[in-house]
Amino acid sequence: MNLIVFPVILNLFSAFLIALLWKKSKIYSGIACLCFSLLSLISVILLGKYVFQNQYILYYVGGWEIPIGITLMVDALSYIFLLVLNFILPLICWFSLTYMGKYVKSSYFYILFSLISTGLNGILISMDFFNIYVFLEISSIASYILVAFGLKTEELEASLKYTMLGFIGSVLILVSIGLILGKTGTLNIADFMNIAIGMDRIQLWFILGLFISGLALKTALFPFHFWLPDAHSLAPSPVSAILSGIFIKITGFYLLIRIVSNIFIMFSESKIIVMGLGLSSMIFGALMAIDQKDIKRTYAYSSISQIGYCALALGIGGYWGYLGAILHFIFHSLSKSLLFLNSGAIEYKYKTTKIDDLKGIEDKMPYTTMTGFVGMLSIAGIPPFGCFWSKIIIIISAIKAHYYGIAFIAVVVSIITLGYFLKLLRNIFYSKDENPKINEVNFNLLMPMVLLSIIIFLGGLIFSPNIKIYIDKAVSVMENFSYAQIMEK
Amino acid sequence: MNKGMSEIVKTISKIACPFILVFGISVIFYGHLTPGGGFPGGVVISACFVILLLAYGKEKVLSKLSLIKSDILHDIGAILFLSVALIGFSGGIFFLNVFNKGTLFSLWSGGNLLFSNIAIGIKVGTSLFLGISLLSMVRILYKGDKIEFYEKEEDIK
Numbered sequence: 105m106n107l108i109v110f111p112v113i114l115n116l117f118s119a120f121l122i123a124l125l126w127k128k129s130k131i132y133s134g135i136a137c138l139c140f141s142l143l144s145l146i147s148v149i150l151l152g153k154y155v156f157q158n159q160y161i162l163y164y165v166g167g168w169e170i171p172i173g174i175t176l177m178v179d180a181l182s183y184i185f186l187l188v189l190n191f192i193l194p195l196i197c198w199f200s201l202t203y204m205g206k207y208v209k210s211s212y213f214y215i216l217f218s219l220i221s222t223g224l225n226g227i228l229i230s231m232d233f234f235n236i237y238v239f240l241e242i243s244s245i246a247s248y249i250l251v252a253f254g255l256k257t258e259e260l261e262a263s264l265k266y267t268m269l270g271f272i273g274s275v276l277i278l279v280s281i282g283l284i285l286g287k288t289g290t291l292n293i294a295d296f297m298n299i300a301i302g303m304d305r306i307q308l309w310f311i312l313g314l315f316i317s318g319l320a321l322k323t324a325l326f327p328f329h330f331w332l333p334d335a336h337s338l339a340p341s342p343v344s345a346i347l348s349g350i351f352i353k354i355t356g357f358y359l360l361i362r363i364v365s366n367i368f369i370m371f372s373e374s375k376i377i378v379m380g381l382g383l384s385s386m387i388f389g390a391l392m393a394i395d396q397k398d399i400k401r402t403y404a405y406s407s408i409s410q411i412g413y414c415a416l417a418l419g420i421g422g423y424w425g426y427l428g429a430i431l432h433f434i435f436h437s438l439s440k441s442l443l444f445l446n447s448g449a450i451e452y453k454y455k456t457t458k459i460d461d462l463k464g465i466e467d468k469m470p471y472t473t474m475t476g477f478v479g480m481l482s483i484a485g486i487p488p489f490g491c492f493w494s495k496i497i498i499i500i501s502a503i504k505a506h507y508y509g510i511a512f513i514a515v516v517v518s519i520i521t522l523g524y525f526l527k528l529l530r531n532i533f534y535s536k537d538e539n540p541k542i543n544e545v546n547f548n549l550l551m552p553m554v555l556l557s558i559i560i561f562l563g564g565l566i567f568s569p570n571i572k573i574y575i576d577k578a579v580s581v582m583e584n585f586s587y588a589q590i591m592e593k
Numbered sequence: 594m595n596k597g598m599s600e601i602v603k604t605i606s607k608i609a610c611p612f613i614l615v616f617g618i619s620v621i622f623y624g625h626l627t628p629g630g631g632f633p634g635g636v637v638i639s640a641c642f643v644i645l646l647l648a649y650g651k652e653k654v655l656s657k658l659s660l661i662k663s664d665i666l667h668d669i670g671a672i673l674f675l676s677v678a679l680i681g682f683s684g685g686i687f688f689l690n691v692f693n694k695g696t697l698f699s700l701w702s703g704g705n706l707l708f709s710n711i712a713i714g715i716k717v718g719t720s721l722f723l724g725i726s727l728l729s730m731v732r733i734l735y736k737g738d739k740i741e742f743y744e745k746e747e748d749i750k
Contacts, residue, residue, distance in 0.1 A: 106682065106685075106686070106687060109687045113675065113678075113679070113687075116671075116675060117672070117675055120668050120671040120672050120675070121672070123668045124665065124668035124669065124672065163687075164686070165686070165687055165688045166681065166686065166687070166688035166689055166690065167686045167689050257735065
């Protein structure tokens with residue numbers, strides 16, 4: 105089962121190999137990064153067969169058994185996250201081959217990109233609190249640098265703000281991990297689950313509270329969201345696509361799923377907290393996105409709103425809630441990466457992302473417009489596209505759990521989402537402008553967007569029982585799986 | 594012009610530096626037997642170069658360990674550590690200690706621990722030196738919206 109470590113090894117190896125050999129070359133560094141991320145995608149695809157045959161697969165690093173060594177685990181839930189992550193990363197890397205060419209030291213981008221991939225893959229495969237923290241920091245520190253990659257004053261300011269708040273989030277998580285180690289003497293999640301049953305509830309509540317607030321900072325849920333719009337809108341577009349598309353979902357949302365539904369299962373009240381956070385950030389993000397002057401800022405606020413949907417579905421719980429959370433993660437990751445890449449393509453030609461300066465893109469860049477159209481309508485929840493299914497399932501889950509008010513709010517927020525995206529579509533894509541100089545972007549920029557929009561379109565159409573079997577396995581992990589089962593065997 | 598600190602500091606650091614370097618190397622090599630290991634040893638080694646940097650100025654220390662060389666070395670350190678982990682695959686498991694363990698309490702008694710300590714020592718020593726020397730040598734100025742880098746104090750106007 106050595107395949108399980110390959111996503112981490114390949115990306116880590118890629119980072120230092122590029123740093124050693126191809127630091128001076130823009131082309132070779134990009135191609136090497138692309139090759140390694142494709143290899144890690146292949147290893148994840150090969151892993152799939154084993155994951156779905158068994159309930160989960162364990163891997164003892166160095167052959168050390170559970171309480172002593174580091175244990176890695178992949179189950180259906182983390183496998184779906186791994187697959188989406190490793191599918192999006194090569195596409196973003198492909199997009200960057202042309203886009204990052206305008207920066208002087210673009211080979212450094214690929215080094216940091218590989219480190220982010222290492223961290224995100226590592227979080228998904230580890231079954232150890234401290235390992236999770238280490239990989240969280242690897243990916244976070246790489247992302248702090250990437251936000252400031254353009255070295256403009258405002259980018260540095262955004263990066264500094266992001267760094268400070270990110271560190272506060274990391275410290276909250278680290279303190280709770282320290283308390284776990286102090287109280288139980290173990291960092292392995294399965295081992296902790298066995299010991300935690302007999303522990304004092306107030307101490308566990310304190311640990312859980314620190315964990316949830318740290319993760320809410322990383323996920324940018326409502327009261328903790330204020331670093332996100334700056335960081336995600338000022339970073340280079342491929343970086344925004346990573347951060348908004350998958351980074352906040354894995355460093356925050358995935359761990360929130362694990363904490364709320366698999367680790368601290370004795371506290372069903374924590375779901376209400378997550379639901380409240382999700383509901384407030386859903387409303388707030390949508391309201392703030394309406395009147396923004398910059399496309400990328402609109403997308404960033406939209407991310408806050410949509411991650412609120414994910415958290416709301418997680419908080420509602422039950423089969424439909426969990427199904428909605430996972431589906432919304434998948435389709436929103438794809439759509440938001442697509443939208444940020446799209447804004448990158450526009451920025452590449454127009455040199456700006458201000459809404460007032462962009463007009464009539466449809467005449468000059470028809471394919472870019474088409475992909476942007478798909479992404480926006482998908483997030484707004486228009487039927488043939490992916491996010492329609494996830495949103496309707498979230499609304500169904502709210503109704504099934506008798507939260508009629510929340511279901512109503514979810515519908516209203518979805519309409520607001522459609523509103524601000526229609527405003528963007530009308531103002532920048534389908535309007536008149538006589539500026540003949542601009543033409544369609546080249547192949548490297550276009551193909552990743554086209555591939556992503558095809559996946560979003562097909563994902564909405566072929567959401568059939570064949571695919572649902574696999575997602576149901578992930579849902580059953582969220583519903584029934586407890587790490588304590590691992591120790592019993 | 595006489596660069597660096599006073600003659601007393603220079604003499605003391607000239608005497609102390611070889612010992613600090615050897616101490617750092619011993620901390621790395623005996624990491625699996627005594628307190629210490631790759632990381633503390635690497636920090637001690639980089640401290641040796643930082644003392645040279647403070648006492649003599651940058652020319653002297655860069656003639657011994659140039660920035661490009663330490664840049665290459667710290668990548669090599671990371672790749673070495675990864676390859677120590679990859680050697681485990683020859684026994685079937687990532688990070689497996691496939692070497693024979695030797696006799697207890699001798700230098701060769703930890704299998705791959707020795708190699709991983711050396712790799713971490715190289716990585717930490719060079720990258721800490723790189724970080725400190727870049728912070729002390731490069732000046733960054735904001736001019737409106739642009740940033741400019743200077744390597745010499747005299748270039749700043």
